Amino acid sequence: xxxxxxxxxxxxxxxxxxxxxxxxxxxxxxxxxxxxxxxxxxxxxxxxxxxxxxxxxxxxxxxxxxxxxxxxxxxxxxxxxxxxxxxxxxxxxxxxxxxxxxxxxxxxxxxxxxxxxxxxxxxxxxxxxxxxxxxxxxxxxxxxxxxxxxxxxxxxxxxxxxxxxxxxxxxxxxxxxxxxxxxxxxxxxxxxxxxxxxxxxxxxxxxxxxxxxxxxxxxxxxxxxxxxxxxxxxxxxxxxxxxxxxxxxxxxxxxxxxxxxxxxxxxxxxxxxxxxxxx
Amino acid sequence: xxxxxxxxxxxxxxxxxxxxxxxxxxxxxxxxxxxxxxxxxxxxxxxxxxxxxxxxxxxxxxxxxxxxxxxxxxxxxxxxxxxxxxxxxxxxxxxxxxxxxxxxxxxxxxxxxxxxxxxxxxxxxxxxxxxxxxxxxxxxxxxxxxxxxxxxxxxxxxxxxxxxxxxxxxxxxxxxxxxxxxxxxxxxxxxxxxxxxxxxxxxxxxxxxxxxxxxxxxxxxxxxxxxxxxxxxxxxxxxxxxxxx
Numbered sequence: 001x002x003x004x005x006x007x008x009x010x011x012x013x014x015x016x017x018x019x020x021x022x023x024x025x026x027x028x029x030x031x032x033x034x035x036x037x038x039x040x041x042x043x044x045x046x047x048x049x050x051x052x053x054x055x056x057x058x059x060x061x062x063x064x065x066x067x068x069x070x071x072x073x074x075x076x077x078x079x080x081x082x083x084x085x086x087x088x089x090x091x092x093x094x095x096x097x098x099x100x101x102x103x104x105x106x107x108x109x110x111x112x113x114x115x116x117x118x119x120x121x122x123x124x125x126x127x128x129x130x131x132x133x134x135x136x137x138x139x140x141x142x143x144x145x146x147x148x149x150x151x152x153x154x155x156x157x158x159x160x161x162x163x164x165x166x167x168x169x170x171x172x173x174x175x176x177x178x179x180x181x182x183x184x185x186x187x188x189x190x191x192x193x194x195x196x197x198x199x200x201x202x203x204x205x206x207x208x209x210x211x212x213x214x215x216x217x218x219x220x221x222x223x224x225x226x227x228x229x230x231x232x233x234x235x236x237x238x239x240x241x242x243x244x245x246x247x248x249x250x251x252x253x254x255x256x257x258x259x260x261x262x263x264x265x266x267x268x269x270x271x272x273x274x275x276x277x278x279x
Numbered sequence: 280x281x282x283x284x285x286x287x288x289x290x291x292x293x294x295x296x297x298x299x300x301x302x303x304x305x306x307x308x309x310x311x312x313x314x315x316x317x318x319x320x321x322x323x324x325x326x327x328x329x330x331x332x333x334x335x336x337x338x339x340x341x342x343x344x345x346x347x348x349x350x351x352x353x354x355x356x357x358x359x360x361x362x363x364x365x366x367x368x369x370x371x372x373x374x375x376x377x378x379x380x381x382x383x384x385x386x387x388x389x390x391x392x393x394x395x396x397x398x399x400x401x402x403x404x405x406x407x408x409x410x411x412x413x414x415x416x417x418x419x420x421x422x423x424x425x426x427x428x429x430x431x432x433x434x435x436x437x438x439x440x441x442x443x444x445x446x447x448x449x450x451x452x453x454x455x456x457x458x459x460x461x462x463x464x465x466x467x468x469x470x471x472x473x474x475x476x477x478x479x480x481x482x483x484x485x486x487x488x489x490x491x492x493x494x495x496x497x498x499x500x501x502x503x504x505x506x507x508x509x510x511x512x513x514x515x516x517x518x519x520x521x522x523x524x
Contacts, residue, residue: 028378031378032376032377032378034377150391152380152384152391156388157388159336159339159369160388160439163339163365164362164367164388164389165360165363165391165392165393203378207379210379211421212379212383212423213379213384216379
């Protein structure tokens with residue numbers, strides 16, 4: 001049975017592939033800045049927005065976006081004021097998920113609905129939601145393309161970027177907004193708790209294979225897309241949870257890439273160490 | 280390093296005037312004054328924790344002094360925007376990169392603050408090619424920067440700083456983790472930049488041997504002030520003597 005014949009699978013493939021393709025674009029910059037867990041934390045905070053939206057009867061996606069953007073702004077301001085230590089960040093992130101569950105419980109949101117938000121429910125998407133996900137993905141791609149040189153400079157060395165004339169405060173804000181867009185875009189398809197993995201794992205896999213930053217971005221995006229398609233097919237045929245299958249596929253891709261990367265580097269080191277043919 | 284000239288002294292590219300700065304628990308620099316001109320090589324030494332990096336960060340406008348003024352090319356550092364005139368070589372920024380960057384990509388990050396049109400202009404491309412060639416990086420430009428030698432990594436950082444054709448180059452411990460051969464190449468490059476291109480250089484290091492024979496002035500950060508070492512503790516490392524202002 002061809003899974004692409006079903007409309008619900010078509011929507012799932014489009015939403016998951018778009019999300020998993022753009023998440024590593026943003027992830028590459030947060031990994032390079034040593035902030036791999038920011039996406040995870042942002043997902044926790046977005047859940048507070050979902051809970052609030054359940055309580056007031058608003059669209060959960062709007063609540064998640066508002067909350068994660070506000071939390072992002074707060075974190076940037078705290079960081080600039082030297083207040084964003086590990087503990088402060090943990091308080092905000094864990095407070096977010098606890099508050100979100102409290103609000104959602106008060107709103108009487110069912111466990112199935114909450115599990116869908118946290119771990120994704122791509123088989124239940126409407127075409128309208130797919131279009132929103134596509135728009136968010138397009139916004140992330142456009143921001144990445146427009147800010148690419150400045151994002152790379154920032155990720156490479158923030159002080160050096162500032163001395164080069166990059167308005168680093170604004171670029172950090174833009175990057176935080178991009179993380180929020182990915183988290184919210186991935187909420188319905190891969191889930192608030194799993195989307196962060198798609199920002200980091202494909203990047204880690206690509207870093208084993210690529211020899212440039214640009215190459216890492218393209219490779220990571222391809223690994224993300226491959227993981228989404230493969231994960232959905234595995235989930236369809238073996239009746240697994242789609243979000244989990246996608247993330248586990250990405251982790252498998254990372255393990256394979258690590259093996260290939262190690263062998264590749266050994267060959268390159270051996271070639272470089274070998275004497276030239278004519279002495 | 281400064282070539283002898285009969286005309287008026289070139290304008291200062293960096294001025295610190297009575298600068299005082301400290302962190303919450305201690306004052307690090309007290310009423311420090313310094314002037315660096317085009318074509319002048321000024322070395323700043325001192326042990327770890329003496330305030331060298333603080334002095335450097337104040338000079339680059341990354342920190343605001345509590346008292347006093349910092350001027351870059353005659354402009355208050357707080358309102359300075361002509362960043363292309365300033366090149367900065369950060370300390371060992373390459374080795375810790377978790378993702379692969381090619382040597383060329385590292386050099387290109389130096390252009391990130393320029394306008395889009397300037398980044399893509401022909402003159403900019405030519406400048407990029409020029410600095411890659413000048414630093415002897417053409418053969419390794421597509422290689423991962425983490426996989427080239429320590430000396431090539433350092434030259435990539437210097438090329439990055441030079442890609443906007445700055446008039447002041449500030450280097451933070453550029454020989455840390457670099458072997459003797461790479462140090463020699465670095466010295467040659469700096470000699471060319473100061474002697475031929477007339478660039479002002481501020482070189483921060485804990486190792487006086489790194490700039491021996493290059494520096495016009497050697498200043499030590501000591502007890503929150505700047506002490507001119509010319510002709511006293513390190514007579515062999517300076518070619519000319521000049522007093523710290």
